[in-house]
Amino acid sequence: MSVRHGLLALLRRGPRYGYQLRAEFEASTATTWPLNIGQVYTTLSRLERDGLVSRDEQGDRDEQGRVRYAITPDGRDELDRWFARPVSRADRPRDELVIKLAMAVTTPGVDVAAVIRAQRSATMRGLQELTRALRTLDASTEAAQRLVVDSMIFHAEAEQRWLDHCEAVLARPSEENP
Amino acid sequence: MTEPRSADRLPAPDGEPVVRMTGVVRVHGEGTGAVHALRGVSLDVAAGELVAVMGPSGSGKSTLLNLAGGLDRPTEGSVRLEGRELRDLSPEQLAELRRRSAGYVFQDLNLVPSLTVAENVALPRELDGVRTAKARREALAVLKEVGLADLGDRFPDDLSGGQRQRAAIARALVGERRLLLADEPTGALDTRAGDEIIQVLRQRADAGVAVLLVTHEPRYAAWADRVVFLKDGQIADSAAAGTETAR
Numbered sequence: 064m065s066v067r068h069g070l071l072a073l074l075r076r077g078p079r080y081g082y083q084l085r086a087e088f089e090a091s092t093a094t095t096w097p098l099n100i101g102q103v104y105t106t107l108s109r110l111e112r113d114g115l116v117s118r119d120e121q122g123d124r125d126e127q128g129r130v131r132y133a134i135t136p137d138g139r140d141e142l143d144r145w146f147a148r149p150v151s152r153a154d155r156p157r158d159e160l161v162i163k164l165a166m167a168v169t170t171p172g173v174d175v176a177a178v179i180r181a182q183r184s185a186t187m188r189g190l191q192e193l194t195r196a197l198r199t200l201d202a203s204t205e206a207a208q209r210l211v212v213d214s215m216i217f218h219a220e221a222e223q224r225w226l227d228h229c230e231a232v233l234a235r236p237s238e239e240n241p
Numbered sequence: 242m243t244e245p246r247s248a249d250r251l252p253a254p255d256g257e258p259v260v261r262m263t264g265v266v267r268v269h270g271e272g273t274g275a276v277h278a279l280r281g282v283s284l285d286v287a288a289g290e291l292v293a294v295m296g297p298s299g300s301g302k303s304t305l306l307n308l309a310g311g312l313d314r315p316t317e318g319s320v321r322l323e324g325r326e327l328r329d330l331s332p333e334q335l336a337e338l339r340r341r342s343a344g345y346v347f348q349d350l351n352l353v354p355s356l357t358v359a360e361n362v363a364l365p366r367e368l369d370g371v372r373t374a375k376a377r378r379e380a381l382a383v384l385k386e387v388g389l390a391d392l393g394d395r396f397p398d399d400l401s402g403g404q405r406q407r408a409a410i411a412r413a414l415v416g417e418r419r420l421l422l423a424d425e426p427t428g429a430l431d432t433r434a435g436d437e438i439i440q441v442l443r444q445r446a447d448a449g450v451a452v453l454l455v456t457h458e459p460r461y462a463a464w465a466d467r468v469v470f471l472k473d474g475q476i477a478d479s480a481a482a483g484t485e486t487a488r
């Protein structure tokens with residue numbers, strides 16, 4: 064994904080200033096995906112170049128002369144296509160932890176069990192923090208934010224289980240490494 | 242909500258956690274068949290603290306829980322419950338301390354099916370010698386705390402799994418028990434009911450009870466102030482939530 068599609072989705076609600084887009088983007092991802100304002104304007108100018116957004120010329124400039132952006136018909140089409148298309152595994156960033164453990168297993172002299180233990184504690188601390196965050200969200204919190212935190216909890220949980228699995232598999236003497 | 246502390250309860254010495262285990266070893270059996278279930282475990286659980294114990298099957302979690310509540314005695318090392326060294330107690334004194342201080346919740350088989358929920362919860366108090374009417378009042382108060390105020394006159398079989406487990410927690414807490422030991426209390430439940438159980442445990446800890454929870458579910462362990470990972474009878478590592486509760 065893309066910040067691109069996130070911004071298009073926000074602009075679908077109506078024209079917005081860059082700083083507004085940034086605040087709304089962070090709010091709808093429960094501040095788990097911080098954006099800096101530079102990223103917002105860089106993305107907007109690429110979207111403008113591609114004809115997916117335009118400067119909202121009728122819109123008032125604010126007192127600092129900042130300009131509002133609006134989604135174009137091509138932008139709407141692109142957004143519809145994005146929602147219709149499932150995310151494929153290849154689009155997701157490679158998981159550094161998986162690579163690290165695979166390397167740890169095959170690199171001589173690395174204490175794999177220690178790598179797993181350290182990660183498991185760290186992952187659990189992250190899970191504890193997420194659980195706290197979820198507990199402090201009140202009933203009025205937007206569903207979008209709650210779902211984002213839920214998603215991160217499920218990910219952390221899966222990572223925790225996978226680490227337990229790695230530990231169990233590596234503890235079992237194999238034929239090559241009796 | 243909580244009644245004044247009974248006069249016959251010895252307060253724990255200042256600053257002493259509800260449970261303090263130091264260098265605990267537990268060997269089941271003898272000779273060649275001996276199983277080293279715990280190999281030198283030290284663990285404190287303070288009032289108001291929820292501690293989760295995780296670890297693979299056979300790593301010693303249940304043994305740890307039984308020792309913490311005085312259901313079992315260590316082969317070596319010290320277990321102190323509310324400031325009393327369990328080794329120094331006679332079997333009668335141990336039984337007494339255990340009944341007054343600790344409550345247990347297991348995965349299932351917690352309630353007597355022929356008694357109502359309120360009667361089940363009042364049972365430990367009646368065993369303590371408390372009059373029936375007072376025991377019932379205490380039972381209803383603690384049922385309210387776990388969100389079962391209206392279900393006291395039902396029978397366990399008429400409750401959902403999650404409600405039954407909350408009733409078991411109420412029974413484990415009645416009479417100001419300051420230590421709650423729960424061994425896989427969410428084990429047989431779906432996530433919704435499991436979430437209710439963990440919330441009740443969290444609330445009881447926040448209200449000052451020391452809670453020791455065995456679970457294999459990371460999502461429930463994450464509600465704890467501290468998570469301890471057992472492996473082959475030893476604490477392999479632990480995770481504390483936030484610096485304010487880390488000790």
Ligand SMILES: Nc1ncnc2c1ncn2[C@@H]1O[C@H](COP(=O)(O)OP(=O)(O)O)[C@@H](O)[C@H]1O
Pocket residue numbers: 269270276277278296297298299300301302303304305
């Ligand atoms: N009463 C007992 N007699 C003999 N061995 C036991 C007894 N209780 C537990 N064990 C053994 O001690 C080890 C730890 O058991 P337990 O504490 O039940 O682990 P967990 O709850 O983590 O699965 C296991 O190897 C188990 O077989």
Ligand SMILES: [Mg+2]
Pocket residue numbers: 302303304
């Ligand atoms: Mg067990």
